[in-house]
Amino acid sequence: MITIAGAGVAGLCVALELARRGHQVTVFEQGESLELNQSSHLAGGMLAPWCEKVSAPEDVVRLGAGAADWWAKVTEVQRTGTLVVAPPRDQAELRQFASRTEQYEQLGDNRIADLEPDLAGRFSKALFFNQECHLDPRQARQDLVRQIEELGGEVRFGEPAPERVDIDCRGGAVDLPELRMVRGEMVMLECPDVTITRTVRLLHPRIPIYLVPRGNGIYMLGATMVESDSWRAISLRSALELLGAAFALHPGFGEASVIETGVGLRPAFPDNLPRIIKRDETYHLNGFYRHGYLLAPAMAQRLADQFEQEQMKCAS
Template sequence: MADVTVIGAGVAGLWAAYALCEAGLTPRLIDRSGPPGPHGCSWWAGGMLAPWCEGAVAEPVITRHGAQAAAHWAGVTEVTQRGTLVVAMPRDKGELARFARRTTGHRAVADLAALEPDLAGAGQGLFFDAEAHLDPRAALAGLVAALAARGVGIMQADATPETIPGPVIDARGLAAGLPGLRGVRGEMLLLRAPEIRLSRPVRLLHPRHPLYIVPRAEGVFMLGATQIESEDRRGVSARSMLELLSAAYALDPRFAEAEVLETGADLRPAFADNVPRVQVRGRVLQLNGLFRHGYLMAPALALQAVDYLTRGIKGDLVHED
């Protein structure tokens, strides 16, 4: 018999189920589409664990909790801790200065080639050496495997909290239909460019088309991501693809010859302040609003939900109705 039912097997729901297991409870995990895949926004994430970079635009709570994310993830998947490099073209050096003023945890880098030889001509940069990254799809698989080892599978069914008795953690994202929750469209590309060597995520600052590039294995790079206030679920637009590829070309012209492996688009669930939360509604805990911080904040959100359920501790991400 399950102690708690978790609805939604994206990054938030998987982490909630895993945290319940770690607390000695038995979860039941339900998702209308089954195991993680292209049907959910968790599949299309960049996988950057970059709390100090995110501090340029996010609330301090994101940096505070995000600083622990790499340690949490290391228990279920491989985490690469080589920092984040933030760069700007010489014409955009003002963007770099503004980013530096809004963030902490970095040092200025005048010679990018010392960190990334292939970026020798990319101007100046900031190095956030405590940041990390992971492969999101491998991370989801790691959570699924960790749950399976504890006897927890993913039941494919269309469920809502109203149809399930007992304690429920609802991690369905936009499908939960919460008041004040909106969709923020994000698009990405996966490219193969084996001649380009990058060992860490690189963020290119641009006044109109900022870009991040995250290295994967075997010469594959993830390019992302647009951030559009829209609930349009269609595929990647021609405009967005042009902007992403143009920014990548500006960083390294060899990206023009890269093989396009995948394109993806989905909606990130977000509240007005772009801060995720656990909303307590009687026996139902709503884990939602992860915005662009899914992999960064899912562990903290899950742990606070489980602390509330098991010990009555109300963390700073928990909101009681």
């Protein structure tokens, strides 16, 4: 049996990858439910390697290229692309964004209106990344647990991991060299009067945001990345900036209901890329920064390969 600590997105992806290869896996999660793992629970769920390329290492694109196909075997993936817009006064931000990435189509106002009618007349130019996708992180982790259990694995909630496990994916709960916490804040809105069907990124020099539709008039709104390990509730400044940016995207959000706010601490290494570290007899998978759902599939496959290779060496 392979023991895994942590039922965040990384731990569950590793468990499923190993279970698919015929291994018996047990995942230990100290929290009583999936919702208590804040980083994975509050994530945007964007599978957007080309947008992330603007501020992330090239490895993010390479590792994230197959994420959508991997996830499509687990949960529903919305293959509707990402639309990147900017207010007229911030067109320089849009040009700068375009210069740092690729795999996009430049759109004018008519094409923007075709893709998102509720944004008609609001933006004259946009970038459209038609290969990008998004998923619902909360549903995705439920589906991960279900598939692990269907393959004979076990996820034990409310049970701390034993002192020694084979694989440790507990994020900030583990002391690893150079690992730091990055604070992310989000707001969930209910706004049935606005219909947006794909992830939209609104560029702004101070507070760029992303808006991810969850269906039935529910939208996840996020942006803030703060170098902090504080769990305190969302700050007034962050909430005002997020909500003001949503209003700038579409004034209909002025009538939205705020149904949830949240704060998550995302573990990251200095290069903001995840790492596999073997310490004593335990493999540690950690440091996903803001790319958990995008990079977890590739890193889970890589860790499963290493684990199996090590087992073969020991057997021989």
